[in-house]
Amino acid sequence: MSExxxxxxxxxxxxxxxxxxxxxxxxxxxxxxxLSPSGSDFGAVLFNVAAYVLVALGLNVVVGYAGxxxxxxxxxxxxxxxxxxxxxxxxxxxxxxxxxxxxxxVTLVSGIILGAPTLRVRGDYLAIVxxxxxxxxxxxxxxxxxxxxxxxxxxxxxxxxxxxxxLPHLSWNGGIASIDLSNTTTFLKFGILDQTPxxxxxxxxxFIVLFAERMLVHSRVGRAWEATREDEDAAELMGVPxxxxxxxxxxxxxxxxxxxxxxxxxxxxxxxPESFPLLLSILFIxxxxxxxxxxxxxxxxxxxxxxxxxxxxxxxxxxxxxxxGGLLVLLANFRPQGLLPPKRTVRAKKLDEKxxxxxxxxxxx
Amino acid sequence: xxxxxxxxxxxxxxxAIYALVALGYTLVYGVLRLINFAHSEIxxxxxxxxxxxxxxxxxxRGQGPVAIIGLLLLALVAAMxxxxxxxxxVERVAYRRLRRVxxxxxxxxISAIGASFCLGEIMGLRDKIVGxxxxxxxxxxxxxxxxxxxxxxNPLQSSPLFHIGTYGVTNIDVIIVISALVMMVVLDQFIxxxxxxxxxxxxxxxxxxxxxxxxxxxxxxxxxxxxxxxxAGGAALMYLMKIxxxxxxxxxxxxxxxxxxxxxxxxxxxxxxxxxxxxxGLAENYGSALIGTQWKDVVAFVLLVAILLFxxxxxxxxxxGRSRA
Numbered sequence: 001m002s003e004x005x006x007x008x009x010x011x012x013x014x015x016x017x018x019x020x021x022x023x024x025x026x027x028x029x030x031x032x033x034x035l036s037p038s039g040s041d042f043g044a045v046l047f048n049v050a051a052y053v054l055v056a057l058g059l060n061v062v063v064g065y066a067g068x069x070x071x072x073x074x075x076x077x078x079x080x081x082x083x084x085x086x087x088x089x090x091x092x093x094x095x096x097x098x099x100x101x102x103x104x105x106v107t108l109v110s111g112i113i114l115g116a117p118t119l120r121v122r123g124d125y126l127a128i129v130x131x132x133x134x135x136x137x138x139x140x141x142x143x144x145x146x147x148x149x150x151x152x153x154x155x156x157x158x159x160x161x162x163x164x165x166x167l168p169h170l171s172w173n174g175g176i177a178s179i180d181l182s183n184t185t186t187f188l189k190f191g192i193l194d195q196t197p198x199x200x201x202x203x204x205x206x207f208i209v210l211f212a213e214r215m216l217v218h219s220r221v222g223r224a225w226e227a228t229r230e231d232e233d234a235a236e237l238m239g240v241p242x243x244x245x246x247x248x249x250x251x252x253x254x255x256x257x258x259x260x261x262x263x264x265x266x267x268x269x270x271x272x273p274e275s276f277p278l279l280l281s282i283l284f285i286x287x288x289x290x291x292x293x294x295x296x297x298x299x300x301x302x303x304x305x306x307x308x309x310x311x312x313x314x315x316x317x318x319x320x321x322x323x324x325g326g327l328l329v330l331l332a333n334f335r336p337q338g339l340l341p342p343k344r345t346v347r348a349k350k351l352d353e354k355x356x357x358x359x360x361x362x363x364x365x
Numbered sequence: 366x367x368x369x370x371x372x373x374x375x376x377x378x379x380x381a382i383y384a385l386v387a388l389g390y391t392l393v394y395g396v397l398r399l400i401n402f403a404h405s406e407i408x409x410x411x412x413x414x415x416x417x418x419x420x421x422x423x424x425x426r427g428q429g430p431v432a433i434i435g436l437l438l439l440a441l442v443a444a445m446x447x448x449x450x451x452x453x454x455v456e457r458v459a460y461r462r463l464r465r466v467x468x469x470x471x472x473x474x475i476s477a478i479g480a481s482f483c484l485g486e487i488m489g490l491r492d493k494i495v496g497x498x499x500x501x502x503x504x505x506x507x508x509x510x511x512x513x514x515x516x517x518x519n520p521l522q523s524s525p526l527f528h529i530g531t532y533g534v535t536n537i538d539v540i541i542v543i544s545a546l547v548m549m550v551v552l553d554q555f556i557x558x559x560x561x562x563x564x565x566x567x568x569x570x571x572x573x574x575x576x577x578x579x580x581x582x583x584x585x586x587x588x589x590x591x592x593x594x595x596x597a598g599g600a601a602l603m604y605l606m607k608i609x610x611x612x613x614x615x616x617x618x619x620x621x622x623x624x625x626x627x628x629x630x631x632x633x634x635x636x637x638x639x640x641x642x643x644x645x646g647l648a649e650n651y652g653s654a655l656i657g658t659q660w661k662d663v664v665a666f667v668l669l670v671a672i673l674l675f676x677x678x679x680x681x682x683x684x685x686g687r688s689r690a
Contacts, residue, residue, distance in 0.1 A: 069471065117674055125673050127400070128628050132666035135621070139663045278621075282478055289475045318490060325482025329459055332476035336468035 024203060028196040029167055043196035049307045050202035051264050056287040056303035057209055057296070058256025063285065064294035065217065066249035067229030068119070069127040072134025073284050075114075076254045078141060078276040080107045080261025085153035085271050091146075096157045100262050107258020108251050115250035119243060134281050141273040152272025156265045159201060162188040198267045205263065209256055210296070216252070217296075225249055229294075283307075290331055292338025301339055371532040372654055376646035378538050378607060381545035384642025385600035386623030388552065388635065389452070389593030395569040395633035396589045399470055402477035403455045405620025406484035407594050411448030411601035412611040413488060416517050417507050418443035424520045436520040437602070445598030452594030455480050456587060464586075489613035514612045517605040541603045548599050552592060553635055561588050569633065625669045631679025640680055644668075 005013070028043040055077060062070045083103035087094050094102070118129045142150050188197050216222055224245045227235035236242050265271050283306055291302020309327070313320035331339070386408055393401040424436045459480040463473050487494065492508040495501055501508070521540075525533025556562035564585045567575035576582050604619065605611060626645045630637025645665055652664030672680065 063471070069474075118670070121673055125628070125678075128624070129670050129673055131621075132625075132669045136663055136666050136670075139660070139666075143657075143659045143663070278617075285471075286475055286478065289471050293471065318493060319486075321482055322486035322490065325479045325486060328479025328482065329476050330479075332459075332468070332472050332479060333462045336463060336466055336472045338472075 021207065025200060028199055041195055043194060043199050045308070045311050047195050047199040047202055047267055048311070049304055050199055050206060051260055051267075052284075052287055052303040052307035053300050054202065054206050054209065054260040054263070055257055055284050056291070056299045056306075057206070057213065058253045058260065059284050059288050060293060060296070060299040061213065061249050061256070062253035063288050064299065065222065065225040065229065066246055067225075068246060068250065069285075070130045070250075070253065071127045071281055071285060072130035072132065072137070072278075073253070073257055074276050074278065074281040075130075075134040075137035076107050076111060076257035077261035077264070077280070077284075078137050078273075079110050080104065080258030081265035081271050081275070082141065082147055082153070082261075083107070083258070084262045084265040085156050086147055088157040089155045090148055090153050093157070096159050096266055099157065100259065103262035104255045104259040107261070108255040110258075111251045111254025112247065114254075115247045119246045119250060131278070131281070134278055138273050138276050138278070141276070148272070150273060152270060152275075154270045156269050156271060158266055158269065159197075195267065198263070202263050205259060209259075213296070221245065221248065286328060289338060290328070292340040295338070295340050298338055298340030305339070367530045367532060368654065370530045372650040373647065374529070374532055374534060374538065376650040377643065378541050378646075379649070380626075380643035380646025381542050382600050382603050382607070382642075383619075383623050383626040383645055384639045385545050385548060385596045385603070386619060387627035387630070387638040387642055388549070388596040390624050390627040391630075391632050391635060391638045392565075392589045392593045394627070395635075396565060396572075396586055397460070397464075397473075399460070399473050400477070400624070401455070401590075401593070402474060403459065403481040403484060404452075404593065404597065405616030405623075406481045406488075407448050407452045407455065407616075408597040408601050408619060408623075409488065409611065409613070409616035410451045410484065411444035411594075411598035412517075412605055412615065413515065414447035414598070415440040415444040415602045415605055416515055416611065419518045419520070420506055424518045426520065426522055428520060433520045437606075440605075441599065441602050444601045445595045448598035448601065449591050449594035451484065452590040452597070453587060455484075456590040460586075461583075485613055485616065512613060514610040516610050519606060519609065521606065537606050541607060544599070545603065548596060549635075549639055552596065555592075556635060561585070565589055622665065625665055628679055629669060629672055631681040634679065634681050637679055637681035644680065 008016070028046050055073070058076075059070065059073050062068050062073075080103040083106045084096070084099045086092075087102065088096065088099050114130075114133055118126060118133075121129055141147055147153070188200075217225075224235070224240045224242075227238065227240050228242045228245055232242050264275075268275070287303040287306040288299050289302070290305055291300065292298030306324075310320045310324055313323055386404070389404045389407065390401060393399060393404070419436060419440050422436070422439065428436075455477070459476040460473060463476055489512055492501065492511040495504050495508050521537065523535045523537050526536050526539055527534055556565055561584075564575070564580045565588065567578065567580050568582055568585045572582060575585075600623075601611075622645065623642075626641035627638050628641070629644055630639065630641025645668070648668045649661050649665050652668075653659075653661035656664075
């Protein structure tokens with residue numbers, strides 16, 4: 001599959017990618033049967049999935065590339081969301097387009113503040129420290145008067161609307177599609193009822209992040225992360241300043257998490273501390289690990305699995321967490337490297353097998 | 366001064382409960398180097414077993430001392446057996462296969478998280494589940510309000526035994542602290558002196574070498590989960606005697622606290638769990654008295670982060686294997 005992809009000429013790959021992207025943008029309008037869960041707004045479901053994908057991409061930098069287990073990622077998500085809420089509604093009225101990057105930067109700084117002292121701690125303990133951090137953020141939001149306490153923040157600013165023209169949705173009758181003119185989405189009108197424009201915004205941010213991340217991972221930085229993850233001491237001896245690169249991964253992860261939180265806040269229009277339970281951190285980690293930590297595509301699939309499957313199970317609403325839990329156990333047991341393990345792992349495994357074959361060969365000879 | 370004594374008293378009782386639950390985390394971590402995320406649910410199932418068995422025999426207040434002791438022992442045995450059984454189930458379903466294929470630790474964590482979701486949800490949906498098999502009405506007393514608090518029919522009336530200053534130490538407080546200490550001493554001696562205990566320490570120290578020396582690793586790991594489950598069952602009954610209610614998701618917060626306690630004392634270190642439990646209980650209670658009860662949990666976590674930064678392996682260090690071998 002991937003080999004056939006590599007063999008295509010570059011222009012064909014670009015065209016295919018652009019077509020795929022276009023399809024993703026049109027997905028809420030196509031409203032395909034079976035895929036869109038009955039009884040809920042498909043645009044809203046897709047936004048939710050997109051928010052998870054963005055979070056998973058950010059967490060993948062921390063967990064997948066740098067190999068740091070962060071169980072308090074929801075803390076960054078919350079800081080991003082609250083930056084938008086506090087500066088856009090509670091204590092100021094900055095426009096959203098300024099708030100989005102600002103939220104990401106505030107979260108980045110918080111990531112450095114948390115990371116600088118804690119990244120010296122060993123792996124398992126880092127997980128606990130970050131777990132504590134996520135809880136501290138949530139409890140602080142509940143108890144601190146300046147950020148609205150348990151009541152939360154309402155009237156979070158929305159992106160500016162353009163309202164250029166209306167786009168019709170498709171309506172499906174059995175296997176036949178027809179254009180439904182009574183059900184339209186106004187192009188870039190960020191209202192409450194139709195969530196499709198938020199999905200487009202989130203999708204655009206995902207593409208930008210994917211592009212930037214790709215550049216980073218294929219650079220010296222990406223190689224330094226890989227070396228650190230595989231063997232920290234060896235990397236240090238080879239002259240990689242591991243601490244600096246770990247901190248960088250932590251900060252970039254926080255940056256993306258904050259961005260995702262900011263998008264979440266503007267879509268919700270109302271945030272309170274209960275939107276950021278510890279469980280969310282666990283789900284984020286599950287998204288990364290289920291897909292295959294360290295593999296971009298795998299992580300995206302993992303995020304879709306974690307956020308979309310429960311929606312699909314909505315008819316069995318009561319049982320969806322139970323089913324989800326069972327699936328996690330099964331996935332962990334039968335695909336321990338994740339759905340799509342990173343290329344490196346696959347390569348390393350093949351190499352191992354080859355070595356084994358060679359060793360057996362000499363033994364038999 | 367009197368509030369100080371009251372706070373300390375409460376802290377010691379809470380700390381004892383935390384310490385017992387923490388033992389489950391510490392034992393499993395010591396042997397497998399894994400955080401058993403499902404341990405909070407193991408505790409929760411024990412607490413329900415205690416409630417159910419007392420509901421079944423129709424326990425109520427105002428009975429003779431012999432009956433009270435009998436009922437409490439019955440509840441204790443039920444909680445311990447159930448927690449131990451659930452712990453063994455978790456080991457079997459969520460961990461054993463992963464151990465065989467040498468999966469990365471993160472995957473084991475995910476597996477345990479999945480198991481924890483399942484166990485919690487089964488309890489939260491128990492009214493629907495028994496409805497499927499047509500036992501909804503027969504079992505009504507056990508499954509009613511599956512998502513709400515379930516009250517523990519405590520046969521023992523809480524009454525002050527003696528006073529320190531104006532703080533009355535109740536009979537329940539005394540029972541909890543003494544039985545928790547007894548359980549921990551027995552466990553500590555078991556690990557130090559018995560043959561299986563030696564196996565546990567050997568596997569914790571170097572599992573491969575232990576296997577080469579003829580230690581049955583699978584058996585040792587099972588025993589570890591079993592012991593953790595038994596301790597959690599004991600803690601479940603004590604929690605019920607003190608707090609009075611349990612619910613399907615009650616395990617989460619107590620599990621988090623117990624885990625904090627385990628790390629505070631040095632995870633993998635049995636005596637550390639005791640120290641960690643008491644330190645956490647004290648810090649929580651003093652902290653909330655100083656800056657307000659709503660910051661209680663924040664104090665606990667800030668303390669955790671601070672201790673890890675200055676003493677990265679906990680107060681007593683990690684040493685299930687190394688401890689006086």
